[in-house]
Amino acid sequence: MTDYRRLRVALLGAGAVGSQVASLLRKHGDELADRAGAHLELIGIAVRDPDAPRDADLPRELLTTAPEPLIVGADIVIELMGGIEPARTYLLQAINSGADVVTANKALLATHGPEIFEAADQVGAQVYYEAAAAGAIPIIRPLRDSLAGDRVQRIMGIVNGTTNYILDRMDSEGAEFADVLADAQRLGYAEADPTADVEGYDAAQKAAILASLAFHTSVPLEAVHREGITGIDKAMMDAARHAGYVIKLLAVCERLPGRGDRPESISVRVYPALVRRDHPLASVHGANNAVFVQAEAAGNLMFYGAGAGGVQTASAVLGDVVSAARRHLAGGVGVGESNRANLPILPIANVTTRYQITLEVDDQPGVLATVAGILSEGDVSIATVEQTVRSEPVPGNGSPASEPASDSVARLVIGTHKALEQNLSETVGRLAASGVVERVVSVLRVEGD
Numbered sequence: 274m275t276d277y278r279r280l281r282v283a284l285l286g287a288g289a290v291g292s293q294v295a296s297l298l299r300k301h302g303d304e305l306a307d308r309a310g311a312h313l314e315l316i317g318i319a320v321r322d323p324d325a326p327r328d329a330d331l332p333r334e335l336l337t338t339a340p341e342p343l344i345v346g347a348d349i350v351i352e353l354m355g356g357i358e359p360a361r362t363y364l365l366q367a368i369n370s371g372a373d374v375v376t377a378n379k380a381l382l383a384t385h386g387p388e389i390f391e392a393a394d395q396v397g398a399q400v401y402y403e404a405a406a407a408g409a410i411p412i413i414r415p416l417r418d419s420l421a422g423d424r425v426q427r428i429m430g431i432v433n434g435t436t437n438y439i440l441d442r443m444d445s446e447g448a449e450f451a452d453v454l455a456d457a458q459r460l461g462y463a464e465a466d467p468t469a470d471v472e473g474y475d476a477a478q479k480a481a482i483l484a485s486l487a488f489h490t491s492v493p494l495e496a497v498h499r500e501g502i503t504g505i506d507k508a509m510m511d512a513a514r515h516a517g518y519v520i521k522l523l524a525v526c527e528r529l530p531g532r533g534d535r536p537e538s539i540s541v542r543v544y545p546a547l548v549r550r551d552h553p554l555a556s557v558h559g560a561n562n563a564v565f566v567q568a569e570a571a572g573n574l575m576f577y578g579a580g581a582g583g584v585q586t587a588s589a590v591l592g593d594v595v596s597a598a599r600r601h602l603a604g605g606v607g608v609g610e611s612n613r614a615n616l617p618i619l620p621i622a623n624v625t626t627r628y629q630i631t632l633e634v635d636d637q638p639g640v641l642a643t644v645a646g647i648l649s650e651g652d653v654s655i656a657t658v659e660q661t662v663r664s665e666p667v668p669g670n671g672s673p674a675s676e677p678a679s680d681s682v683a684r685l686v687i688g689t690h691k692a693l694e695q696n697l698s699e700t701v702g703r704l705a706a707s708g709v710v711e712r713v714v715s716v717l718r719v720e721g722d
């Protein structure tokens with residue numbers, strides 16, 4: 274074995290990801306040493322309960338409930354505990370004691386990223402976080418390094434495996450939301466509290482991280498518009514399929530050109546949206562993730578693969594560990610986060626997209642004209658309209674068959690041209706109150722074309 278310099282690696286957490294990181298570090302230690310140019314010595318693993326069963330066979334003597342001595346004695350600290358505290362405190366301790374840090378903690382970076390990056394800048398340390406968005410998929414390094422000379426215009430990402438698994442099974446099998454969520458939990462895709470997945474919080478954290486990198490602007494989590502998938506039902510899935518779409522929970526990060534007095538700005542949002550079935554994102558099945566990037570010079574790029582899973586995510590973590598080791602050997606200060614563009618972040622009300630509005634209306638003369646009029650007054654332009662009629666015969670109703678029964682209900686599916694969100698939501702409110710609309714069945718944005 275080559276006589277490399279020894280770098281001390283401390284691991285905080287040995288759960289789904291941490292146990293695999295420790296196992297691979299031990300299994301491929303010699304190979305990783307050749308790549309890093311240093312022997313990566315795992316000096317200890319901090320956990321809550323050293324006697325708890327683990328996914329990997331780890332030497333008992335490496336496990337400890339005392340993280341601090343590990344942190345201060347390490348050249349590289351890997352944080353895989355998750356959550357905000359004590360992960361934040363430990364990462365800051367590691368940075369301040371001269372270590373480079375590797376983390377997969379999207380919740381922490383999306384809420385305390387600026388504080389952590391600032392602390393690293395102060396001491397010339399580097400923070401690596403490839404696994405914090407889209408698991409095993411290399412997307413952080415491409416955005417931070419490979420595309421640093423380009424201008425990213427738009428990112429559309431399926432960045433949450435649980436919701437993609439649920440929506441995919443609802444689409445392909447006609448399954449019900451609650452049944453599939455239970456399966457996603459059983460298979461280990463969902464967070465401990467699946468609200469983080471199904472209400473879009475997990476995707477919003479990842480969107481904040483991706484947008485910050487793509488637009489060289491610090492994007493706080495509060496600036497990300499977020500909607501989850503709990504309102505999506507089988508009928509909406511069927512209607513989407515009928516119209517040639519599939520419903521996906523998307524993280525959309527968009528650069529918007531300056532116009533008039535408005536400077537160039539960005540929008541970051543997470544919501545279920547209709548995606549045409551021939552779009553590359555429509556073919557992302559199961560718990561997989563994909564990030565579709567549109568850049569001014571590079572054009573369209575698609576990054577695809579496992580967005581979760583212990584061993585898959587460990588791949589991204591170990592890539593960061595090798596990078597951290599190489600940097601440590603090279604010396605010099607770490608490369609700080611690029612956030613000087615400082616672009617304004619538009620609220621959702623100022624964003625324009627296409628929409629599909631599904632309404633149930635009375636099947637009476639003039640109703641379509643009234644609906645069209647309300648849309649026109651609201652500056653929402655109609656692109657397509659499809660009407661289907663469901664008749665509910667009333668006993669004793671003697672109307673001739675050729676005339677619509679008085680209690681027929683028509684379902685209108687209206688596709689709009691691009692409209693301002695604020696105009697759209699006000700218009701939908703007026704439609705709901707109009708007297709001709711019995712029910713607003715759904716309002717979904719259309720993305721990707």
Ligand code: NDP
Nearest residue numbers: 286287288289290319320321322353354355377378581582
């Ligand atoms: P787990 O919950 O499986 O593991 C957490 C580990 O941290 C456990 O070993 C636990 O110890 C330890 N731990 C928690 N709190 C403390 C504490 N206060 N002191 C010491 N040890 C502590 O998490 P995951 O491995 O799933 O996730 C780790 C990180 O990776 C998270 O930030 C997550 O968001 C991120 N991530 C996870 C992915 C996945 O597929 N799982 C994918 C992408 C990112 P003990 O075992 O004794 O309870």
Ligand code: HSE
Nearest residue numbers: 433434435462464581
């Ligand atoms: N719960 C997350 C998901 C895990 O479903 O994608 C990976 O971040």
